[in-house]
Amino acid sequence: MKVDFINSSYRRYYAAHKDQILKALDKCFSKGDFVLREDVDKFEKNLADFCGAKYAVGVNSGTDALKISYKALGIKPGDEVIVPSHTFLAPIEEIVHLGAKPILIDVGEDALMNVDLLEGLITEKTVGIVPVHLSGKVCDMPRIMAIAKKHNLWVVEDACQALGAYLGKKQAGTFAATGCFSFISPKTLGGAGDAGGIITNDRKVYEKLLLLRNHWNITQNALLGHQPKAPKIMDWGYNSRLDNIQAAILNIKIKYYPAMLRRRRAIGMKYEKGLKDLPIELPTQQPQQIFQEYIIKVPDIWKFKKFMQSKNVELLIRDTTPNHKLPGLGLEQFDLPVTERIAKELVRLPIYPELTDAEVDYVIACVREFFAPAKKAKK
Ligand SMILES: Cc1ncc(COP(=O)(O)O)c(C=O)c1O
Known part of the structure; x- marks a missing residue:
């Protein structure tokens, strides 16, 4: 017998859902629906509903979900952000790319952020905390949120490995200002390549995320019916849109x-x-x-x-x-x-x-x- 690590998963899933996938692709091509079209809108609704969050924004990767969340919450060069070293590198990397300084925290035996160490790392430069819900397990969010509140810090949940995990009555990603997800193929909800999403319950943050993922441009977001208030001043955004084809594929998978x-x-x-x-x-x-x-x-x-x-x-x-x-x-x-x-x-x-x-x-x-x-x- 041969058991591979992941590739059989892709092949077998495709064999089982080929008709639906090809139909969805055909619809995108026939209608010319490639950039911020109705499948993205539908996926954002599906993701928000699944998580029990008010809003969701599709982006092109879990890495960008983190970057755009940090930006939306106001990270600046020189700021300090507390994040575990024991994680996929992305949440640390994006802090560095934005000119801020990652302050690395140790984990416990469960491989999650050791919250006992958290307050000891907070300085006057600290602005945020990034708990990573590794391997489908949720960090001690009630304690992390209480510490963040006490010190007036934002929290971004890296829930890239934890879509659908609960702690008590709440799902991973719904405790903090934003929850970030990756839909890269090997993830539990994996698309055909790179994809990501962000959830939030905060309308203002949501509107910023929409602008940031699309060059601070409301025109294309408006195609989806999300009309964030026209910004009075511009800011620098990114091209981090979730491809419509990816969204169409994820809309099928999320049902299962x-x-x-x-x-x-x-x-x-x-x-x-x-x-x-x-x-x-x-x-x-x-x-x-x-x-x-x-x-x-x-x-x-x-x-x-x-x-x-x-x-x-x-x-x-x-x-x-x-x-x-x-x-x-x-x-x-x-x-x-x-x-x-x-x-x-x-x-x-x-x-x-x-x-x-x-x-x-x-x-x-x-x-x-x-x-x-x-x-x-x-x-
Ligand atoms: C914990 C964690 N954070 C961030 C990421 C980055 O996601 P992506 O590969 O979609 O950029 C991943 C996944 O690869 C991850 O496992």
């Missing part, structure tokens, strides 16, 4: 999204049950998380990867050097013991809704063979 999340959860539970007695550390879980990834901690990741490769199981290992230790980024001064330790131990097992039970069982059997070699995996 709750079922896809349930299937991911079932696979996560299967891994949990099948691996729990082995000498590896399984991911900590939150009851209402989503399963964007299933990351285990193993002592010798490269030996393990090689063994799994010999069994035709593809794993993903990345970030073995924590972001703040990457040469050339100028972040080496941060000392983040948990981040530095766990970066070397993390391995991602395949988890996508299209995996069959037999494939998941095979992955489990192979992992068991490596760690408990007495029982051999069936081919």
